[in-house]
Amino acid sequence: MSPAGPDGIAAPQGIAAPEGVAGNTRAVEDGVRTDFRDRMSYGSYLHLPELLGAQHPLSAPEHHDEMLFIIQHQTSELWLKLVLHELRSACTALREDDLKVALKNIARVKHIQRTLTEQWSVLATLTPTEYSQFRGFLANSSGFQSHQYRAVEFLLGNKNADMLAVFAHDEAVHAELAGLLAAPSLYDEFLRLLARRGHPVPGDVLERDVTKAHTPDPRITAVFSTIYSEARTYWEEYEACEELVDLEDNFQLWRFRHLKTVERTIGFKHGTGGSSGASFLAKALQLTFFPELFAVRTEIGV
Numbered sequence: 001m002s003p004a005g006p007d008g009i010a011a012p013q014g015i016a017a018p019e020g021v022a023g024n025t026r027a028v029e030d031g032v033r034t035d036f037r038d039r040m041s042y043g044s045y046l047h048l049p050e051l052l053g054a055q056h057p058l059s060a061p062e063h064h065d066e067m068l069f070i071i072q073h074q075t076s077e078l079w080l081k082l083v084l085h086e087l088r089s090a091c092t093a094l095r096e097d098d099l100k101v102a103l104k105n106i107a108r109v110k111h112i113q114r115t116l117t118e119q120w121s122v123l124a125t126l127t128p129t130e131y132s133q134f135r136g137f138l139a140n141s142s143g144f145q146s147h148q149y150r151a152v153e154f155l156l157g158n159k160n161a162d163m164l165a166v167f168a169h170d171e172a173v174h175a176e177l178a179g180l181l182a183a184p185s186l187y188d189e190f191l192r193l194l195a196r197r198g199h200p201v202p203g204d205v206l207e208r209d210v211t212k213a214h215t216p217d218p219r220i221t222a223v224f225s226t227i228y229s230e231a232r233t234y235w236e237e238y239e240a241c242e243e244l245v246d247l248e249d250n251f252q253l254w255r256f257r258h259l260k261t262v263e264r265t266i267g268f269k270h271g272t273g274g275s276s277g278a279s280f281l282a283k284a285l286q287l288t289f290f291p292e293l294f295a296v297r298t299e300i301g302v
């Protein structure tokens with residue numbers, strides 16, 4: 001005989017309710033803390049009042065889908081904050097010849113990138129009609145003004161001093177980005193590490209003007225050629241090269257999904273930030289952080 005549930009219906013045979021889960025309801029255990037007047041709680045530790053109080057749709061009357069738009073951006077910014085934290089750590093680790101730590105940081109960044117790229121599918125549920133109903137309320141604000149995104153681009157080596165102008169209104173952010181512009185990128189740090197390990201990275205590359213984007217150099221491709229053809233000897237370097245390729249690949253996938261989401265949402269309209277829109281974004285797909293890591297592939301097996 002199977003025991004009768006609260007509504008008198010017998011539970012199916014063979015599915016015995018575990019202790020404390022009668023009636024498909026989990027009993028709260030006696031030890032569970034419930035008084036948080038004088039204890040730190042989940043919400044206070046995570047500052048949830050601030051976090052969850054920071055969604056302020058501007059549309060009037062409020063458009064249902066503006067909440068999606070805001071949360072999509074805010075979650076992206078939170079992940080970007082962690083990406084920056086990890087990339088800064090990776091740069092420091094490389095500077096200190098701690099390749100293992102840098103690789104650990106990069107591994108985490110790769111997972112975040114996947115989440116960020118996956119997340120586009122949520123925004124893709126926003127139809128052009130829905131977006132057009134509140135787009136006007138965004139005025140001239142645009143993702144182009146995301147300082148964390150720009151910081152990630154700079155850290156990875158897509159340096160461009162012209163990107164600083166939109167941050168002139170915010171002294172602290174402007175100073176932060178100017179600092180990153182003037183600092184060696186992840187790739188600069190990697191090439192410096194390779195030089196310290198005895199790889200023939202030319203001096204003029206090591207002392208280049210790091211405020212500019214790195215431009216492809218066949219002498220660096222030759223360094224990678226050796227690493228790839230003698231992978232067993234240079235295993236750590238080889239592994240690091242492949243991790244950087246994954247990083248760039250993931251970054252390009254995010255850019256591509258952004259572009260495609262933009263095309264399906266606003267077509268070929270100009271952007272709220274003042275650019276030509278999709279065609280401006282498409283140009284970013286031609287950029288590369290680590291050109292020689294792709295150039296070396298042409299030489300492999302020939």
Ligand code: HEM
Pocket residue numbers: 072073076077123126131141142143144145146149258261262265266270271272273274275276277278280281284
């Ligand atoms: C319906 C959704 C979206 C549309 C229509 C859109 C559109 C655009 C457009 C047209 C630009 C070019 C700059 C301009 O003139 O405004 C841009 C740039 C940008 N957007 Fe979005 N965007 C959307 C969602 C997002 C989301 C969710 C993020 C995540 C943070 C984002 C981040 C960025 C960034 C970082 C840039 C600068 C890209 C670069 O410099 O290459 N956008 N967006």
Ligand SMILES: N[C@@H](CC(=O)c1ccccc1NC=O)C(=O)O
Pocket residue numbers: 073135138141142143144266270271272273
């Ligand atoms: N540039 C977008 C507006 C936009 O997407 C946006 C506006 C405010 C804050 C973040 C945004 N996201 C990415 O650009 C547009 O032209 O519709």
